[in-house]
Amino acid sequence: MKQNSAAVEDLLSTQRDRVLAEWQAELGTGGRALPSEGRETGELLDALLSGVRASGNTENFDDAAWTPVREVLAGLSRSRAAQGSTAADTSRFVLALKKPLFAGLQRRFGDQPAVLVDATWEVSSLVDHMAQHTVSIYQRSREDIIARQQQELLELSTPVVKLWDGVLAVPMIGTLDSGRTQLVMETLLQRIVETGSALAIIDITGVPTVDTLVAQHLLKTVTAIRLMGADAIISGIRPQIAQTIVHLGIDLEGITTKATLADALALAMRRAGFVVTKAKAAAGGAA
The missing domain is CATH 3.30.750.24 (STAS domain)
Incomplete structure (x- = not known):
């Protein structure tokens, strides 16, 4: 496992509850938190830790080790698409994780500048990949919903x-x-x-x-x-x-x-x- 990935794993395993609480607080500041976000944040953080441990690095988000993370992201993206949330709100949910992760890395590795910089960059890139994945799934979900609605309207508009x-x-x-x-x-x-x-x-x-x-x-x-x-x-x-x-x-x-x-x-x-x-x-x- 790369040193910076090990630092991310260390943070998620030792400060999991604090990072989770800060993430949920960050989501609440936007005034648009969904009832399901409390459960989704915990599931995603656990999947994130599992992915870091299984992969040993965060460079290739398409690896099989990150499948649990992608599945959690896909589930929440489809759920938000069905509820009428925007793609921006969906990515905001993931991007809000950056602040508590950065703060946690600062607390954990503030006396190791090199480790802190590398781990911060790795976390930032990983969260960006996650946000992009949610937007991609969200768009496909919305397209499926629109196509289904068009078909239903078409059937309603041509009664026999x-x-x-x-x-x-x-x-x-x-x-x-x-x-x-x-x-x-x-x-x-x-x-x-x-x-x-x-x-x-x-x-x-x-x-x-x-x-x-x-x-x-x-x-x-x-x-x-x-x-x-x-x-x-x-x-x-x-x-x-x-x-x-x-x-x-x-x-x-x-x-x-x-x-x-x-x-x-x-x-x-x-x-x-x-x-x-x-x-x-x-x-x-x-x-």
């Missing part, structure tokens, strides 16, 4: 609604891209199988613009529906969208389109053999 026996509807809202088209097709085709529906209405009233790519996505969806033995109606064709489709030269021949969802539903019911009539007003007045 049963309007009538044999008639399904998919109200599209927002931009229609490849990923969303795939999700719509999968969900819609599955519902066609489950309900035995013969007609699906794709309502694009909430789609802001229709370009060549969006039209291609719609055509793919209609084709998939027809391959399942059902038919499709596209509703929500506003005047602006109709003009855009014409100007782009998009061919929707063979696909039934309607201006509103109500018109599409009326057509679907006629195809199904239903006749909707208005009830006559009751004759006579109240007695």
Whole structure:
């Protein structure tokens, strides 16, 4: 074991409780201490001591000896990401350890300047590596959370609604891209199988613009529906969208389109053999 690493181990083993108390006090001064920090500080300090003993040096934080430290850091980073803490708060938790470690080294090796300088540099580099690791894990965790939330929102924004026996509807809202088209097709085709529906209405009233790519996505969806033995109606064709489709030269021949969802539903019911009539007003007045 290198001399400066031995000095760090000596400090962590002989003054562990004091360093821990000073670290927790330092975290408390920021006014944003989390309830879990009391437990996390103790776990991380113990893992740190174990890493120093197992590795004999602090130069390569990727060594297997530092796995317990990385695991503790990863756990607290993911926890903070899920709780909405910032990356700065996450790294602050680790960087706050520097002050008590420096103070402890000063107390322990104040009469050995060479050892003090080397050990202080080693501790500073190690804590920096730890802080960088927390930020890296935090960012990946946030990306995973955002991706999961986007998927959940996507699923919520493309519901398949049963309007009538044999008639399904998919109200599209927002931009229609490849990923969303795939999700719509999968969900819609599955519902066609489950309900035995013969007609699906794709309502694009909430789609802001229709370009060549969006039209291609719609055509793919209609084709998939027809391959399942059902038919499709596209509703929500506003005047602006109709003009855009014409100007782009998009061919929707063979696909039934309607201006509103109500018109599409009326057509679907006629195809199904239903006749909707208005009830006559009751004759006579109240007695």
